[in-house]
Amino acid sequence: MRTYLDCYPCFVRQALSAARMAGADDGVQRRVVLGVLDLLRALPDGATPPEVAYRVHALVRAEAGHGDPYAAVKESTTRAALALLPRLTELVASSADPFATAVRVSIAGNVIDFGVGEEVPDLWATVERVLAAPLDTRDLELLRGALDGADHVLFLADNAGETVFDRVLVETLATTHAVPVRYAVKGGPVLNDATRDDAAAAGLPGCATVVDTGSDAPGTTPDLCSPEFRACYEAAPVVVAKGQANYETLSEAGPRVFCLLQVKCPVIARDVGVPVGSVVVRQSGPR
Amino acid sequence: MRTYLDCYPCFVRQALSAARMAGADDGVQRRVVLGVLDLLRALPDGATPPEVAYRVHALVRAEAGHGDPYAAVKESTTRAALALLPRLTELVASSADPFATAVRVSIAGNVIDFGVGEEVPDLWATVERVLAAPLDTRDLELLRGALDGADHVLFLADNAGETVFDRVLVETLATTHAVPVRYAVKGGPVLNDATRDDAAAAGLPGCATVVDTGSDAPGTTPDLCSPEFRACYEAAPVVVAKGQANYETLSEAGPRVFCLLQVKCPVIARDVGVPVGSVVVRQSGPR
Numbered sequence: 296m297r298t299y300l301d302c303y304p305c306f307v308r309q310a311l312s313a314a315r316m317a318g319a320d321d322g323v324q325r326r327v328v329l330g331v332l333d334l335l336r337a338l339p340d341g342a343t344p345p346e347v348a349y350r351v352h353a354l355v356r357a358e359a360g361h362g363d364p365y366a367a368v369k370e371s372t373t374r375a376a377l378a379l380l381p382r383l384t385e386l387v388a389s390s391a392d393p394f395a396t397a398v399r400v401s402i403a404g405n406v407i408d409f410g411v412g413e414e415v416p417d418l419w420a421t422v423e424r425v426l427a428a429p430l431d432t433r434d435l436e437l438l439r440g441a442l443d444g445a446d447h448v449l450f451l452a453d454n455a456g457e458t459v460f461d462r463v464l465v466e467t468l469a470t471t472h473a474v475p476v477r478y479a480v481k482g483g484p485v486l487n488d489a490t491r492d493d494a495a496a497a498g499l500p501g502c503a504t505v506v507d508t509g510s511d512a513p514g515t516t517p518d519l520c521s522p523e524f525r526a527c528y529e530a531a532p533v534v535v536a537k538g539q540a541n542y543e544t545l546s547e548a549g550p551r552v553f554c555l556l557q558v559k560c561p562v563i564a565r566d567v568g569v570p571v572g573s574v575v576v577r578q579s580g581p582r
Numbered sequence: 583m584r585t586y587l588d589c590y591p592c593f594v595r596q597a598l599s600a601a602r603m604a605g606a607d608d609g610v611q612r613r614v615v616l617g618v619l620d621l622l623r624a625l626p627d628g629a630t631p632p633e634v635a636y637r638v639h640a641l642v643r644a645e646a647g648h649g650d651p652y653a654a655v656k657e658s659t660t661r662a663a664l665a666l667l668p669r670l671t672e673l674v675a676s677s678a679d680p681f682a683t684a685v686r687v688s689i690a691g692n693v694i695d696f697g698v699g700e701e702v703p704d705l706w707a708t709v710e711r712v713l714a715a716p717l718d719t720r721d722l723e724l725l726r727g728a729l730d731g732a733d734h735v736l737f738l739a740d741n742a743g744e745t746v747f748d749r750v751l752v753e754t755l756a757t758t759h760a761v762p763v764r765y766a767v768k769g770g771p772v773l774n775d776a777t778r779d780d781a782a783a784a785g786l787p788g789c790a791t792v793v794d795t796g797s798d799a800p801g802t803t804p805d806l807c808s809p810e811f812r813a814c815y816e817a818a819p820v821v822v823a824k825g826q827a828n829y830e831t832l833s834e835a836g837p838r839v840f841c842l843l844q845v846k847c848p849v850i851a852r853d854v855g856v857p858v859g860s861v862v863v864r865q866s867g868p869r
Contacts, residue, residue: 300598300615304591311587328587332619 296543298344301562303335310351312413313486316368317361327358344562345514345540348410352485353511363484365409365455372407372415372456372487373496379418383463386422394439397467399425402555402574404460405453405538409487410513411559415456425557428574435576438553441533442472449531450478450503451515451545453538455489458497461537465502477527478503482520483511488540514540539563542577549582583830585631588849593638594618599700600639600773603655604648614645631849632801632827635697639772640798650771652696652742659694659702659743659774660783666705670750673709681726684754685842686712689861691747692740692825692844696774697800702743712844715861722863725840728820729759736818737765737790738802738832740825740843742776745784748824752789764814765790769807770798775827801827826850829864836869 307328314327331351338347356362363369383400390396403425407415442448450465452458458480465476478499480489489497494505509521515536517525528534534552536545542554542563558564558573567575594615601614618638625634643649650656670687677683690712694702729735737752739745745767752763765786767776776784781792796808802823804812815821821839823832829841829850845851845860854862 300611301595303615303619304594304598307591307594308588311591324587328590329623332590332623336616336619336623 296343296546296563296566298338298342298347299562302344302347305560306335306347306351307331309348309410309486310355312409313352313355313364314359317355317359317364319359319361323358327355330354330358343514343516344543345512346516346519348540349485349512349519352513356484365484365487368409369455369487369489369493370496372454373459373493375415375418376404376407376456376459377497379422380459380463382419383422383460384466386426387463387467393467394471395435396426397464397471398435398438398555398576399428399430399574401457401460401464401537402557402576404457405555405557406559407454407456407487408538408557408559409454410539425574430574431576434553434578437578438533438535438576441551441553442468442474445472445474445532447475447477447531448533448535449528450476451534451536451541452478452480452489452494453541454487455493455497456487457537458489458494458499462497462499462502464535465499469502476503477506477531479506479508479515479524479527481511481513482507482509482524485511485513488513514542514544516544536579542567542575546577546579547581548579550578550580552579553577554579583630583833583850583853585625585629585634586849589631589634590622592847593622593634596635596697596773597638597642599696600642600651601646604642604646604651606646606648610645614642617641617645630801630803631830632799633803633806635827636772636799636806639800643771652771652774655696656742656774656776656780657783659741660746660780662702662705663691663694663743663746664784666709667746667750669706670709670747671753673713674750674754680754681758682722683713684751684758685722685725685863686715686717686861688744688747688751688824689842689844689863691744692842693846694741694743694774695825695844695846696741697826698846712861717861718863721840721865724865725820725822725863728838728840729755729761732759732761732819734762734764734818735820735822736815737763738821738823738828739765739767739776739781740828741774742780742784743774744824745776745781745786749784749786749789751822752786756789763790764793764818766793766795766802766811766814768798768800769794769796769811772798772800775800801829801831803831823866829854829862833864833866834868835866837865837867839866840864841866 512519
């Protein structure tokens with residue numbers, strides 16, 4: 296998905312928010328914002344929003360002299376999500392359709408997104424909302440079917456804390472599809488995206504092979520990833536791609552990719568063709 | 583009030599929204615956004631948000647070749663407000679404290695603000711919310727007292743449509759204080775701020791002397807206004823200043839100025855020292 300003009304104010308807001316999380320003083324905050332204005336002024340044609348965010352957050356980290364501005368919120372949201380884990384597991388276990396329920400639980404976790412704002416809505420209320428939300432069952436059934444015949448699945452993680460909700464789906468797949476999972480996190484910190492440390496804190500190594508993209512770009516842009524990850528990505532018979540940034544980079548990556556997300560911004564809502572707040576399972580188009 | 587870094591994304595969003603209201607095509611929208619990035623990059627120290635908005639919206643009108651991008655929403659919100667006028671008048675007439683109720687009604691109208699977003703909340707629900715909201719009665723009583731001894735009052739209008747709610751207060755003042763009102767609108771279109779035409783559409787000429795600032799700057803920055811208006815402003819024993827932009831330009835303009843507004847953004851909330859959503863009557867500081 297291309298970067299719309301509507302995304303420009305969002306990048307400025309996001310950079311300022313990240314600079315403050317990094318403890319930057321007023322002068323540094325100002326350098327960050329002016330730097331982002333310059334960066335947006337000179338944007339190359341066709342850059343996707345995650346590619347722009349990649350540059351924006353590299354600028355913030357460099358100006359603020361902080362390697363991981365979101366470290367504290369990643370830790371606290373992971374802790375909050377882990378506190379819900381027993382209830383989430385029980386929810387799936389007692390469901391008439393554990394696979395569908397686990398998919399919804401994983402999508403519920405996508406509400407933890409500091410790219411969108413600085414407040415995370417109540418997690419349990421979000422689970423209840425997402426469980427009750429309308430969902431395109433056609434694409435959900437296509438995913439169920441694709442997993443039936445797959446020897447493994449590549450799961451592209453999004454945010455720390457959301458990882459715990461993903462773990463519920465990964466653990467469920469072991470029962471419903473007996474399919475091994477490669478769980479891919481970012482190669483370095485960007486926004487509140489999960490890294491290996493965040494996946495470990497959420498307990499993913501106990502149920503999946505954790506790999507990383509070799510890159511600190513949000514979303515999944517194969518050209519920005521390591522050769523090892525590209526090989527892993529190309530080899531995957533099914534790819535589960537979590538969150539808006541993965542949708543933005545992979546919505547046209549072909550039918551083996553399934554995007555699972557909550558729609559949190561009007562630009563993506565328009566692209567997907569659903570209202571803001573929607574819960575989406577969407578098989579990717581062409582390729 | 584100075585322009586905070588938090589205001590930068592808001593200006594970009596506002597400019598894009600205005601360009602679209604003006605019917606600008608993708609190319610023009612892009613020129614507008616890049617122009618605003620340049621403008622923000624080169625901002626002089628100490629510019630208030632309304633001074634920046636003045637430049638931003640002049641740029642939009644020039645690039646889009648449209649003299650009044652908000653003409654349609656100004657007309658429709660005025661119409662919607664006029665439909666409520668009988669109920670608003672009855673509300674004040676049946677109140678135990680018509681002055682206080684009319685002040686709240688006027689503040690309720692401040693919800694019509696296309697600088698903040700593109701949707702206007704339900705007007706009647708807003709009236710009920712503002713009537714029930716906590717309000718600093720100390721400053722309300724200071725305003726009541728100042729009006730008691732005044733030979734006239736200068737009312738600085740904010741937005742079209744809000745004008746109808748102001749009319750209720752202006753008509754009430756004729757009864758409660760027998761004080762003549764000069765109702766000041768903008769000298770030309772900017773955002774959805776009221777001009778002479780908008781005041782006329784709301785029926786203000788029937789109850790007040792309508793004057794204009796001689797300027798199309800939002801808020802009230804005397805240096806940007808006509809000499810006639812500056813004289814009118816200097817001569818006023820009491821000034822009622824509506825909305826965020828007037829607060830941003832006049833919050834330190836001295837104790838004869840009373841700002842009446844709804845707080846719709848976190849930056850102003852921090853400056854006033856109240857939560858977003860607050861209903862405010864605030865006597866201005868020093869001078």
